[in-house]
Amino acid sequence: MNITQLIDNKKRHIDLLLLADEQESMIDRYLERGDIFVLDDNGVKAICVVTDEGDGVCELKNIAVTPESQRQGYGKRLINYLVTHYSGKYTRMIVGTGDVPSTVNFYKSCKFEYSHRIKNFFTDNYDHLMIEDGVLLKDMIYLKREI
Numbered sequence: 001m002n003i004t005q006l007i008d009n010k011k012r013h014i015d016l017l018l019l020a021d022e023q024e025s026m027i028d029r030y031l032e033r034g035d036i037f038v039l040d041d042n043g044v045k046a047i048c049v050v051t052d053e054g055d056g057v058c059e060l061k062n063i064a065v066t067p068e069s070q071r072q073g074y075g076k077r078l079i080n081y082l083v084t085h086y087s088g089k090y091t092r093m094i095v096g097t098g099d100v101p102s103t104v105n106f107y108k109s110c111k112f113e114y115s116h117r118i119k120n121f122f123t124d125n126y127d128h129l130m131i132e133d134g135v136l137l138k139d140m141i142y143l144k145r146e147i
């Protein structure tokens, strides 16, 4: 297994990025300024994008594991890699997500804790209703982890 940073052709794995953020115009808001990492284990299994938010804070903007490879530890391994890679450069990593138990549980299992919420983020910024695991997304929940 190896994790590498993607330097050019940042849209190469757009299908995977769309798994975590289904509206491409929203991905375009952070992709160019973001660092992209790809986890390969006999083929690409996971991807993520991290941005610099200033004041020692970085933000995990997108993380996605291919459907057939989920719940095998790839997501957690990618986050552990990011924490090692960025500690020293940043002091905190934040992530925003829908208020859905499956993803919130994932981040909590990766040592993130609740930070704050942005009311109506999904209903205000996306051009269609977003439903994840049967839940209509409305507010964005922010979680944080000191790194």
Ligand SMILES: CC(C)(COP(=O)(O)OP(=O)(O)OC[C@H]1O[C@@H](n2cnc3c(N)ncnc32)[C@H](O)[C@@H]1OP(=O)(O)O)[C@@H](O)C(=O)NCCC(=O)NCCS
Pocket (backbone or CB within 6 Å): 019, 020, 021, 062, 063, 064, 065, 066, 069, 070, 071, 072, 073, 074, 075, 076, 077, 096, 097, 098, 101, 102, 103, 105, 106, 107, 109, 110
């Ligand atoms: C969310 C996602 C990145 C998690 O990656 P993953 O590789 O499947 O997760 P891991 O195997 O590393 O899981 C680590 C732990 O997180 C928790 N977890 C992960 N997925 C979970 C789920 N669907 N429901 C409940 N807990 C979950 C579990 O505690 C898990 O440990 P366990 O399998 O030993 O019980 C992945 O499911 C995914 O790509 N989903 C679609 C895109 C997405 O929603 N991205 C996040 C957008 S904010």
